Amino acid sequence: MTDFPADGFALFPDRSVVALRVNGELKDLATTVTADDQVEPVTIDSADGLSILRHSTAHVLAQAVQRVKPQANLGIGPPVTDGFYYDFQVDEPFTPDDLKVIKKEMERIVRENQRFVRRVVTDDEARAELADEPFKLELIGLKGGSAEAAEGASVEVGAGELTIYDNVTRDGETAWKDLCRGPHVPGTRVIGNGWDLTRIAGAYWRGSEKNPQLQRIYGTAWPTKDELRAYQHRLEEAAKRDHRKLGKELDLFSFPDEIGPGLAVFHPKGGIIRYEIERYMRERLLASGYEVVNTPHITKGDLFMTSGHLQWYADGMYPPMVLDEVVDADGHVSREGQEYYLKPMNCPFHNLIFRSRGRSYRELPLRLSEFGSVYRYEKSGTLSGLTRVRGMTQDDTHIYVTADQVKGELTHSLDFVLQTLRDYGLNDFYLELSTKEDGNPKFIGDDTLWTEATETLREVAEASGLDLVPDPGGAAFYGPKISVQARDAIGRTWQMSTIQLDFNQPERFELEYTGPDGEKHRPVMIHRALFGSVERFFAILLEHYAGAFPVWLAPVQVVAVPVAAEYGDYLQGIVTDLKTRGVRAEADHSDDRMQKKIRTHTTQKVPLMLIAGEQDRAGGTVSFRFRDGTQLNGIPVDEAVARITGAISARTLVNTAEDLA
Missing domain, CATH: 3.30.980.10 (Threonyl-trna Synthetase; Chain A, domain 2)
Structure with missing residues (x-):
């Protein structure tokens, strides 16, 4: 038996160790252990x-x-x-x-x-x-x-x-x-x-x-x-990148008092960024075998009683509305009858689509995808710009598989998630495995199924090669999940995509498919959201890039700035050509001096400026100016157009001349 000193300093005078892990439990450094105990030091710089x-x-x-x-x-x-x-x-x-x-x-x-x-x-x-x-x-x-x-x-x-x-x-x-x-x-x-x-x-x-x-x-x-x-420096940098601040400076979105807290409107520049985020995601979904569905914003309360949300999530839902009209014998109309709820989740609706007709094992995996608007009654004190809102759009996918397909589909989903996030410019990840807490009544369903689901997720996560961090008690009420944690440009961690296994909702909704044996079987359900919500993902990307988006996401991709007014028509012709190719291009014909125009568009974080004077007009060339002030001069117009469209199709982050060289 070992008796550690009362203050612990005699063993670790350099403060490197602050506690012990004894048989898996954290203990004070001043503790008593036996020879049979498994003891690990806990260093001050560990989590x-x-x-x-x-x-x-x-x-x-x-x-x-x-x-x-x-x-x-x-x-x-x-x-x-x-x-x-x-x-x-x-x-x-x-x-x-x-x-x-x-x-x-x-x-x-x-x-x-x-x-x-x-x-x-x-x-x-x-x-x-x-x-x-x-x-x-x-x-x-x-x-x-x-x-x-x-x-x-x-x-x-x-x-x-x-x-x-x-x-x-x-x-x-x-x-x-x-x-x-x-x-x-x-x-x-x-x-x-x-x-x-x-x-x-x-x-x-x-x-x-x-x-x-x-x-x-x-x-x-x-x-x-x-x-x-170093942390305080990161905070200063984070303050500069705060999406609420940038959203106002770049005229991207707002939260009008007339609408209510936590309910955002996107302005034209923010709207086009959001459109591009969603458009690329839809392309990826269709190319990967997902099918598009659409569901209403409200539903009868019975649907959420079946799914379990009214039992387990009611505090996060808006109160019910009574919408069904009832006509009495005298012809009087009253609004009495069924209670309707704004939907906080899309999954119950997708279950009804699956259940709408008989399903065969040949249809599985069935991947149903929706950019569905949902509404959650978040407390006022928890609202935070676009990262915590009351009305949001989720890129929600629910995948129905056979038991034999679970592991392969989870691997497919995780690969899809990681590659897509990389395409948006996020590259530094680790995974978190959220599990149930024994004895907590929040978690429903058979313990054996929970164990099976948890171990399957663990195997898939470990096979990815990414670090896996436990999150005990963090599972949804219906099943465990993997979440992708992404680090942004200044090292902050954001929870991004989630992949959740669910054996419970197929049971609650009595979902079935016909197997190769001709018998009815229960599918397994996978919940997968890449963004969490479009609003939150928008905010994360805005802060990650500090507003200086890659060319493909930038609300204005190219601005043409003439050295003098007489070169405006020359540049306007190039802008018109770019627009026919789908480029968001503008020519600045304002009365401001050229240098002021450049400062204005630099402040607005426009990735590419085209500048032309007499030499460019005479030679059929144009000059590029970039966010950092560097330039590429005398580029033939055809080549300039090719470089611009190439940077857009390649989703390139262009801040300097080297990025487009």
């Missing part, structure tokens, strides 16, 4: 190590807040992507000046090198120790009911024993404590100086508008100061 670092920093934040504002009540403080947050109930909202004071107090706590010490307590002991913390008392009452707890509350309570973490000073005194499952770094000095507080927000307790509104402080934490600075 788990970063999460532990950030969770520990959240505790330091909460301790600092209660030093500065002793009457503050504690909510929850989980780690999140790239950082952490902690919620508080305070008399007055936090101000930027408050953050400065809190940050100074956090720095003192870090220097004090308080140890994080774990204690197991009973429910009653926890209630007694945290009697002044009403939200902690509520969490204690939710122990074991993770499905009902607030997002992030799993860091504090779960199905097992309750634990409290004490922050213990060098002289052995408990300086602060919190209900927490851990683990934590050995002591506060491990946190170092690679952290910062980032912003203040409001948040309803347990995510419900019926509950008290708390104050949330966000922060970020990294192993070193240099990594913090």
Whole structure:
């Protein structure tokens, strides 16, 4: 038996290891293991190590807040992507000046090198120790009911024993404590100086508008100061690329108040980008054996009762409408009868198409595809530009296969997804496997089928050669899924395409096909969405390219700028020729000086500018100017047209002269 030191520093003085994985479970560095245990060190720069670092920093934040504002009540403080947050109930909202004071107090706590010490307590002991913390008392009452707890509350309570973490000073005194499952770094000095507080927000307790509104402080934490600075630089770059900012500057889309939050309208320039995104996707679908269907925006509620959405997804749906008219004996018309819902999903409609007539095994795989508009009642606080909306268009495909075809079709779908994403300019991927959480009533269906589906997805994902990351509990209620995670130009990760196996909906809809034996069989259903939604994909591409789209996606592909007005007709002839070839080309005949025209179109991120003066007109040539200011001069017109159309057909990203050379 090995007893690790209480502070862990004797073993790992360089802070490289912050916790242990013992028999697959994360444990504090100050833990006891036996010779039979499988023990792995958890380094501070690993995914788990970063999460532990950030969770520990959240505790330091909460301790600092209660030093500065002793009457503050504690909510929850989980780690999140790239950082952490902690919620508080305070008399007055936090101000930027408050953050400065809190940050100074956090720095003192870090220097004090308080140890994080774990204690197991009973429910009653926890209630007694945290009697002044009403939200902690509520969490204690939710122990074991993770499905009902607030997002992030799993860091504090779960199905097992309750634990409290004490922050213990060098002289052995408990300086602060919190209900927490851990683990934590050995002591506060491990946190170092690679952290910062980032912003203040409001948040309803347990995510419900019926509950008290708390104050949330966000922060970020990294192993070193240099990594913090690199992250802050990425944030600055991300702010420049924010699709909401670019959408306004480039006149692409807006969210009119008259329509409502989360409901976007696309302007002409944004509309043509969206059209091109969808057009290419439709070409790929048809070439890969998909069949196009179309379904209405509303339906009777019974359809979603059959699919399970009303039981498991009702909170994300708009409330029902009563639309069927009923005429009484006197001829009076009233709107009573069936309840209709705006559809949040397309899959139940596709099931009805499959079921509309008898199906043979010879028709399978049957790949039904639709760019279907769906509507989801997202809470106002979660809406975020085009990445989180209430009305969206999904490139939804549902594939019906025999049991023997499942693995091959999953491989086909994953290959299709990855190649198509590469065509849009995304090339850096890893995969995530989302599985069910044992004991969670959210997940429906037979456990054996879940296991079979999960293992099949795992095999297909591993065969792709991409890294595979587990996502326990992240599956849809009807089945596990693979999601493609793509890194953009500045290294941020976006969840892109999803491929989900579903043994449950074919059962619920009683879908059948006739097999080669003449008997009826149940198909397996695969849900596949490449974009997630067109709106979200639009936003991701806009930020990935910082608005400087490849020529094929650019709303204006070519602008002709004459050196002087007398060369306008010459360039107009070239523009007219380009338009007949399907190129989105314009000639700038405005009264602005040439240099101002160039600045204007550069700001609008036009990929190709054609410039002509006397020498070009006399020689039948034209000059190219590119986004970075480089030029190609004296290019014969026929060659220039060929280069432009070639860049479009090849979906080339053209920013410099070298890109078109």
